[in-house]
Amino acid sequence: MDEALVRTLADIVKVGAPIVLAAIGETITERGGVINLSLDGSLVLSALVAFVIGTGTGSVILGTLAGISVGLVIALIVAVCSIELKLSQVAVGFVLTLLCRDLALFLGIPYRNAQVFPATFLPIPVLKDIPTIGPIFFNQDLFTYLSFIAIGAAWWWLFRTKAGLTLRAIGERPQAAFARGVNVNAMRYLYTAVGGGLVGLGGAAYTLGVLPTWSDTGIAGNGWIALAIVIFGGWYPLRVAFGVYLVAGLRTVVTNVQAQVPPQVVELLNALPWLLMLFTLFLVSGPYLDQLLRILPPRLHPPIRTILRARPPSALGTIFEQEGRH
Amino acid sequence: MHVELKDITKTFGTLRANDSLTLSFAEGRIYALLGENGAGKSTLMKILSGYQPPDSGTIFIDGRAVTFQTPADALQCGIGMLHQDPLDVPNLTVLDNFMLGRREGLLPKRKAARQALTAHATRLGFEIDPFRYVDSLTIGERQQLEIVRLLSLGARLLILDEPTTGISAEQKHMLFSALKRLAAEEGMTVILVSHKLEDVAALCQEVYVLRGGKLVGHRHMPTPIDELVTLMFGQSLPRPTRGAHNLGAEILRAESVSLTARRLTVRDLSLSVRSGEVIGLAGLDGSGQSDFLRACAGLQPLNGGRILIAGVPIHGKGYAELLRMGVAYAPSGRLEEGLVDGLTLSEHFALTTNNGLWINWRAANALAARQIARYNIRGAPHSPIQTLSGGNQQRTLIALLPENLRLLLLEDPTRGLDVESTAWVWQQLLARRDQGAAILFTSPDLDEIVTYSDRVLVFCEGRATLVEDLDDSARNPAERLGELIGGKRT
Numbered sequence: 001m002d003e004a005l006v007r008t009l010a011d012i013v014k015v016g017a018p019i020v021l022a023a024i025g026e027t028i029t030e031r032g033g034v035i036n037l038s039l040d041g042s043l044v045l046s047a048l049v050a051f052v053i054g055t056g057t058g059s060v061i062l063g064t065l066a067g068i069s070v071g072l073v074i075a076l077i078v079a080v081c082s083i084e085l086k087l088s089q090v091a092v093g094f095v096l097t098l099l100c101r102d103l104a105l106f107l108g109i110p111y112r113n114a115q116v117f118p119a120t121f122l123p124i125p126v127l128k129d130i131p132t133i134g135p136i137f138f139n140q141d142l143f144t145y146l147s148f149i150a151i152g153a154a155w156w157w158l159f160r161t162k163a164g165l166t167l168r169a170i171g172e173r174p175q176a177a178f179a180r181g182v183n184v185n186a187m188r189y190l191y192t193a194v195g196g197g198l199v200g201l202g203g204a205a206y207t208l209g210v211l212p213t214w215s216d217t218g219i220a221g222n223g224w225i226a227l228a229i230v231i232f233g234g235w236y237p238l239r240v241a242f243g244v245y246l247v248a249g250l251r252t253v254v255t256n257v258q259a260q261v262p263p264q265v266v267e268l269l270n271a272l273p274w275l276l277m278l279f280t281l282f283l284v285s286g287p288y289l290d291q292l293l294r295i296l297p298p299r300l301h302p303p304i305r306t307i308l309r310a311r312p313p314s315a316l317g318t319i320f321e322q323e324g325r326h
Numbered sequence: 327m328h329v330e331l332k333d334i335t336k337t338f339g340t341l342r343a344n345d346s347l348t349l350s351f352a353e354g355r356i357y358a359l360l361g362e363n364g365a366g367k368s369t370l371m372k373i374l375s376g377y378q379p380p381d382s383g384t385i386f387i388d389g390r391a392v393t394f395q396t397p398a399d400a401l402q403c404g405i406g407m408l409h410q411d412p413l414d415v416p417n418l419t420v421l422d423n424f425m426l427g428r429r430e431g432l433l434p435k436r437k438a439a440r441q442a443l444t445a446h447a448t449r450l451g452f453e454i455d456p457f458r459y460v461d462s463l464t465i466g467e468r469q470q471l472e473i474v475r476l477l478s479l480g481a482r483l484l485i486l487d488e489p490t491t492g493i494s495a496e497q498k499h500m501l502f503s504a505l506k507r508l509a510a511e512e513g514m515t516v517i518l519v520s521h522k523l524e525d526v527a528a529l530c531q532e533v534y535v536l537r538g539g540k541l542v543g544h545r546h547m548p549t550p551i552d553e554l555v556t557l558m559f560g561q562s563l564p565r566p567t568r569g570a571h572n573l574g575a576e577i578l579r580a581e582s583v584s585l586t587a588r589r590l591t592v593r594d595l596s597l598s599v600r601s602g603e604v605i606g607l608a609g610l611d612g613s614g615q616s617d618f619l620r621a622c623a624g625l626q627p628l629n630g631g632r633i634l635i636a637g638v639p640i641h642g643k644g645y646a647e648l649l650r651m652g653v654a655y656a657p658s659g660r661l662e663e664g665l666v667d668g669l670t671l672s673e674h675f676a677l678t679t680n681n682g683l684w685i686n687w688r689a690a691n692a693l694a695a696r697q698i699a700r701y702n703i704r705g706a707p708h709s710p711i712q713t714l715s716g717g718n719q720q721r722t723l724i725a726l727l728p729e730n731l732r733l734l735l736l737e738d739p740t741r742g743l744d745v746e747s748t749a750w751v752w753q754q755l756l757a758r759r760d761q762g763a764a765i766l767f768t769s770p771d772l773d774e775i776v777t778y779s780d781r782v783l784v785f786c787e788g789r790a791t792l793v794e795d796l797d798d799s800a801r802n803p804a805e806r807l808g809e810l811i812g813g814k815r816t
Contacts, residue, residue, distance in 0.1 A: 162434045169415045169426050176413045180427025181398025
């Protein structure tokens with residue numbers, strides 16, 4: 001394959017890694033019935049903390065762990081507010097996202113464009129030498145590999161394990177899961193924390209991987225993108241990952257052609273992913289899908305329905321209370 | 327397994343839902359727990375199956391006192407409950423639902439689970455496809471799945487809460503014969519919670535009757551139906567006869583209406599309603615009866631056909647315009663759709679008298695006070711609506727309906743009301759009818775439909791069948807409607 005193309009694809013996979021981690025984290029959280037809307041702020045704040053700890057100690061591991069902890073703590077705030085205090089998840093998440101971003105901007109002043117953290121480039125022996133595949137997937141940094149693992153692990157957990165079945169059930173009909181002996185709220189804490197941890201890992205992936213310095217401009221906004229992609233991906237990890245790479249791909253294309261085209265075109269191209277997503281959302285909502293199917297041969301209907309089926313977890317954003325206990 | 331309930335008491339606020347109840351259930355026998363709505367049946371069974379703790383009293387299993395924290399605890403002790411609306415996860419497959427909650431390692435043993443599912447189902451004479459999604463099953467099939475699941479988890483006592491509402495006659499037959507076989511051959515104890523005497527007579531060996539939270543009778547079957555009715559209601563109720571009332575001109579006409587309900591499309595619905603008539607709309611939840619009501623109120627588009635109010639097609643007219651034509655719609659979600667959470671009674675009445683820019687508070691308060699007295703609402707003009715009880719909210723909703731209505735469209739007008747409030751609501755509605763209004767209403771309670779309707783429109787699988795001769799037939803009208811709802815052709 002053309003070397004430039006391979007390099008572009010490798011770039012896409014790398015640039016997409018933090019968003020993949022955040023979007024997969026949010027997918028897990030929302031599958032359990034909790035909306036963690038603090039994603040964007042959480043991403044920025046964990047990126048800063050990971051950078052500060054990482055550069056301070058000189059350890060990628062410690063920096064990463066610090067980033068994960070920040071995401072996890074913010075997610076737990078959302079969980080406590082929702083489960084114990086019965087507050088609106090949307091309101092709490094929204095306030096948190098603004099708070100965390102501004103907090104990160106304030107705390108990050110001394111670190112603005114400070115030292116450049118050495119990139120954690122980690123080619124995998126043998127695998128990196130496979131033609132085409134190797135340079136794209138196995139000649140990357142640690143976080144890119146973690147993003148691959150997150151996609152596969154989330155899919156496997158959700159659709160191949162008992163615990164994943166329980167996770168889907170608590171997001172769909174918590175009463176039924178409760179009747180089957182599941183401690184719904186404990187599970188919601190767990191998966192909100194896991195999802196938040198992945199968001200924090202995504203933050204760390206920015207400052208310790210993709211853009212190894214501290215600057216919020218490359219980060220803020222990506223959390224909202226991840227949230228949108230979760231919906232676009234219909235809460236399926238593989239589709240979510242596809243959505244992320246689609247957006248990352250279009251962005252990379254824009255960066256590459258930036259010099260050759262007028263700025264208006266660049267801005268239009270930047271808006272393209274959103275138009276595409278809006279179009280897809282129109283498509284997957286009932287009547288339009290039916291109209292689309294009408295022009296296709298009936299043989300193709302079931303697979304297309306399966307691919308485009310996007311229904312939020314039925315109990316998303318709701319509070320579970322056991323009846324009759326006061 | 328022998329289960330005993332001793333001195334079970336449960337109160338909600340000032341309501342004694344269960345008042346020192348003592349009942350005993352022997353192995354291999356089929357019991358009925360009988361009582362009208364609000365008698366305390368469901369509360370007692372939720373206590374027995376671990377959903378709620380009692381305030382006081384004890385459950386004994388084979389002489390040993392047990393306490394349940396969760397329904398899973400109860401199931402571990404062998405007590406399983408089948409809910410009226412089966413408690414499963416619709417967006418998962420049958421097999422996933424079957425496996426959910428089984429205690430085994432991280433990875434599911436799909437093959438073993440599938441075999442267990444099929445084995446248990448075959449034993450009971452059920453046929454369940456493991457790979458179908460539960461939301462594509464009928465209520466009857468979902469019940470079968472739940473029973474199979476509970477059995478596979480070792481249930482020795484099965485509680486069935488109103489299981490025959492919404493299943494076909496054939497499914498009911500299958501269910502009853504499976505339960506009888508389980509009791510006779512495997513020593514299963516069965517408790518049927520119901521207010522349907524036909525079901526009790528067909529299935530049960532012993533009957534406990536609750537009234538107002540108290541145990542008022544324990545009988546061995548066969549017991550004359552009249553005696554059970556007397557126990558349930560205090561005195562034997564004669565079937566209320568409808569006085570002859572005059573029908574006026576045609577007020578509502580539906581011509582070959584086709585509309586989309588939640589899961590199906592209702593086609594070719596034609597109906598003519600004259601003023602002074604009461605039409606009950608029966609059917610399983612989501613069969614299109616509520617959608618038809620909304621369509622008549624101009625709140626839902628039609629796919630085809632047309633609806634006329636007093637000869638005028640309503641196509642393109644909004645609800646406000648229909649309201650001026652004398653049509654009113656009251657949704658079942660009182661606080662969600664009908665009333666405004668957070669506003670006071672006066673503010674509600676001020677909303678309905680919408681003339682001018684300013685609110686005339688004095689007039690609104692006076693109107694509220696007048697209507698409170700007239701409709702016997704327990705509340706003050708300044709009471710926020712959500713602080714009123716359900717019955718008083720419903721009274722308010724009716725008090726808010728404008729005078730001189732020609733057509734009332736009511737979605738489940740007595741939802742969640744006690745007997746007294748229900749009677750009161752109907753007294754008001756029938757007074758409106760006697761003034762010449764036509765009434766269309768939905769209700770999940772067949773007895774309510776039979777009691778108050780002149781004619782009944784039954785919605786089933788996208789068809790609407792009009793039943794004109796409710797009283798003429800020798801058969802029990804509720805049973806006949808039940809069969810139609812369940813899809814049995816007559």
